[in-house]
Amino acid sequence: MTEHLVDPDVPRDLHAFIAGLPKAELHVHHVGSASPRIVSELAARHADSKVPTDPEALVDYFTFTDFAHFIDVYLSVVDLIRTPEDVRLLTFEVARDMARQQVRYAELTITPFSSTRRGIDEAAFMDAIEDARKAAEAEFGTVLRWCFDIPGEAGLESAEETARLATDDRLRPEGLVSFGLGGPEIGVARPQFKPYFDRAIAAGLHSVPHAGETTGPHTVWDALTHLNAERIGHGTSSARDPKLLAHLAERRIPLEVCPTSNIATRAVRTLDEHPIKEFVRAGVLVTVNSDDPPMFGTDLNNEYAVAARLLGLDERGLADLAKNGVEASFLDAPGKARIADEIDTYTAAWLAS
Numbered sequence: 001m002t003e004h005l006v007d008p009d010v011p012r013d014l015h016a017f018i019a020g021l022p023k024a025e026l027h028v029h030h031v032g033s034a035s036p037r038i039v040s041e042l043a044a045r046h047a048d049s050k051v052p053t054d055p056e057a058l059v060d061y062f063t064f065t066d067f068a069h070f071i072d073v074y075l076s077v078v079d080l081i082r083t084p085e086d087v088r089l090l091t092f093e094v095a096r097d098m099a100r101q102q103v104r105y106a107e108l109t110i111t112p113f114s115s116t117r118r119g120i121d122e123a124a125f126m127d128a129i130e131d132a133r134k135a136a137e138a139e140f141g142t143v144l145r146w147c148f149d150i151p152g153e154a155g156l157e158s159a160e161e162t163a164r165l166a167t168d169d170r171l172r173p174e175g176l177v178s179f180g181l182g183g184p185e186i187g188v189a190r191p192q193f194k195p196y197f198d199r200a201i202a203a204g205l206h207s208v209p210h211a212g213e214t215t216g217p218h219t220v221w222d223a224l225t226h227l228n229a230e231r232i233g234h235g236t237s238s239a240r241d242p243k244l245l246a247h248l249a250e251r252r253i254p255l256e257v258c259p260t261s262n263i264a265t266r267a268v269r270t271l272d273e274h275p276i277k278e279f280v281r282a283g284v285l286v287t288v289n290s291d292d293p294p295m296f297g298t299d300l301n302n303e304y305a306v307a308a309r310l311l312g313l314d315e316r317g318l319a320d321l322a323k324n325g326v327e328a329s330f331l332d333a334p335g336k337a338r339i340a341d342e343i344d345t346y347t348a349a350w351l352a353s
């Protein structure tokens with residue numbers, strides 16, 4: 001973890017504990033994970049782009065006035081991914097950054113529509129991510145799986161294309177486990193995507209739409225009712241609906257909470273006002289994730305430190321939080337048990353030292 005990410009209100013040894021803690025990351029975007037190092041390398045390859053090549057200038061460039069501004073900047077980075085080699089480089093380097101944080105398993109949200117509509121051949125795109133996945137697992141030991149998401153604002157054409165890419169046996173990559181819906185929520189009602197989620201679910205994929213990030217709890221209800229959501233991306237506004245919280249708790253539907261993201265996109269005013277505590281109090285299965293870490297000036301370790309401060313967690317509490325991520329993942333039972341055991345062994349050794 002770099003020095004600027006050390007939360008001064010969290011004891012130093014807790015930061016060290018988090019840095020070594022084995023973790024699962026369930027809500028993180030492919031393009032949104034491009035570090036300044038990766039972005040500047042891609043920007044240098046494609047000199048006509050408006051994205052700064054200087055990592056220092058990227059800090060200003062990644063300061064957002066609201067969610068719409070964030071999506072504009074995000075799409076300018078999407079424009080840097082133009083060849084299968086760009087896709088492979090991005091994916092492999094993202095895995096390297098994850099491995100440095102002891103991320104053992106990650107479900108990476110990819111928006112294939114954004115790449116295929118920009119002219120990248122669909123089969124070459126799938127080969128590039130799969131090649132990077134296998135190379136990353138061999139080199140770093142980090143297991144990657146994919147969530148393909150519909151960029152909601154791009155309309156039903158993008159939903160059709162995403163569902164096709166996710167369900168066509170000749171294209172669908174081996175690492176694909178889930179189907180999502182991202183982008184702005186305002187003016188992009190969830191129910192219209194039902195037929196595409198039905199197709200993905202019928203093809204064996206899990207349903208993990210974003211909901212309640214920038215709109216109210218009704219969007220989370222819609223995601224549950226119409227899209228059969230098994231986990232909710234963000235779900236931040238669920239805190240305003242006690243019945244919804246009780247429903248999420250009772251059905252064991254996890255929330256993918258991304259605290260710093262919610263501040264960066266101005267979905268929540270301050271970290272101290274973040275509803276993560278209410279979620280835990282209501283008995284909801286809370287997982288902590290990083291969303292678009294370099295764009296939001298964070299990383300997964302920092303999100304765990306933020307959660308430790310907001311929830312008052314010690315080492316055991318942090319280990320339980322990490323195990324929530326494992327439990328809520330789409331790993332098989334032996335895979336879950338392996339990481340959960342590793343978390344327990346690490347924590348016991350740390351506390352005994």
Ligand SMILES: Nc1ncnc2c1ncn2[C@@H]1O[C@H](CCC(=O)c2cccc(C(=O)O)c2)[C@@H](O)[C@H]1O
Pocket residue numbers: 029032071074075078109110111113114115117149150151152153154181182183184210213261291292
């Ligand atoms: N916090 C987030 N919350 C929600 N989404 C987030 C978040 N972070 C990253 N995303 C990503 O942004 C994409 C949105 C891209 C999009 O809307 C769009 C619209 C029109 C055209 C095109 C295009 O490519 O031509 C794309 C989503 O699919 C999602 O993967």
Ligand SMILES: [Zn+2]
Pocket residue numbers: 027028029182210233291
């Ligand atoms: Zn997201």
